Amino acid sequence: MSMFDKLKAAAEKIQEYKKVTPKVGIVLGSGLGAFVDSIEDKVEIPYEEIPYFGETTVEGHAGRLILGKVQGVEVAVLQGRYHVYEGRSLDDVVFPVRVLGTLGADTIILTNAAGGINLNYKAGELVCIEDHINFMGKNPLIGPNVDEFGPRFPDMTYAYDPELKEVLKSVAKENNIDLKEGVYVGVLGPTYETPAEIRMFRAIGGDMVGMSTVPECIAANHMGLKVCGVSCVTNMAAGVEKEKLKHEDIKDQALKVMEKFSTLLTQAVQEIGKRD
Ligand code: HPA
Numbered sequence: 001m002s003m004f005d006k007l008k009a010a011a012e013k014i015q016e017y018k019k020v021t022p023k024v025g026i027v028l029g030s031g032l033g034a035f036v037d038s039i040e041d042k043v044e045i046p047y048e049e050i051p052y053f054g055e056t057t058v059e060g061h062a063g064r065l066i067l068g069k070v071q072g073v074e075v076a077v078l079q080g081r082y083h084v085y086e087g088r089s090l091d092d093v094v095f096p097v098r099v100l101g102t103l104g105a106d107t108i109i110l111t112n113a114a115g116g117i118n119l120n121y122k123a124g125e126l127v128c129i130e131d132h133i134n135f136m137g138k139n140p141l142i143g144p145n146v147d148e149f150g151p152r153f154p155d156m157t158y159a160y161d162p163e164l165k166e167v168l169k170s171v172a173k174e175n176n177i178d179l180k181e182g183v184y185v186g187v188l189g190p191t192y193e194t195p196a197e198i199r200m201f202r203a204i205g206g207d208m209v210g211m212s213t214v215p216e217c218i219a220a221n222h223m224g225l226k227v228c229g230v231s232c233v234t235n236m237a238a239g240v241e242k243e244k245l246k247h248e249d250i251k252d253q254a255l256k257v258m259e260k261f262s263t264l265l266t267q268a269v270q271e272i273g274k275r276d
Pocket of ligand 1: 115192211235236238250
């Protein structure tokens with residue numbers, strides 16, 4: 001079955017749960033799931049229920065798609081994402097975002113937990129993704145081009161939409177949230193980086209590093225969707241501080257920033273909802 005038909009099948013199944021035309025699609029990064037509390041009229045669909053959404057792993061629940069409204073704006077939210085380090089194909093990793101586009105979302109907000117490379121950052125900071133560097137050595141568009149989605153050689157000059165960045169920045173300002181701006185370096189993982197790698201990323205213009213977001217941003221741009229992104233700096237990257245990186249600490253830090261993260265996202269969705 002073609003990718004296009006798989007997406008249609010997934011979207012049709014989702015529409016059986018709730019007739020939706022989301023304006024905004026949101027991908028929640030690890031530890032940032034509490035945002036779902038701000039969704040009204042919720043319908044939750046476990047990923048397992050959606051055809052072609054990727055097999056669940058032994059680790060259990062992969063996640064759920066939540067349909068509903070935020071500040072009156074229809075949204076579709078992916079809580080839990082697939083990563084390349086799990087051994088997933090890039091087609092699987094970007095499938096959920098493509099489904100959001102197939103459901104009708106024209107705007108995608110990507111969020112993630114990231115390590116801070118920029119020495120002006122500190123743990124707990126939120127960063128508007130200015131641009132990215134694909135350091136994964138992979139691209140989800142490798143293979144025959146799906147012409148229904150977009151061109152063979154998509155432009156990435158405005159991969160993170162300038163207008164949406166302004167929305168994020170102005171919402172942050174209005175709510176007294178210190179929102180930095182930075183370049184996200186996408187790596188495969190699952191190891192955290194070495195201090196030498198982090199020095200290299202700093203030298204080439206990276207501000208934060210993480211194991212997601214880049215494939216989804218590429219796939220969404222290919223489909224002509226407008227993308228913006230927010231990183232939560234859960235830790236300073238390897239070598240910045242003496243301590244070793246622990247996944248548990250990183251998760252704790254994400255929980256701590258939830259309140260300002262939720263405010264930023266809900267207000268941004270409201271603002272995006274006012275646009276055509
Ligand atoms: N490196 C890569 N991915 C991450 C990090 C990090 O330091 N923190 C959270 N996700």
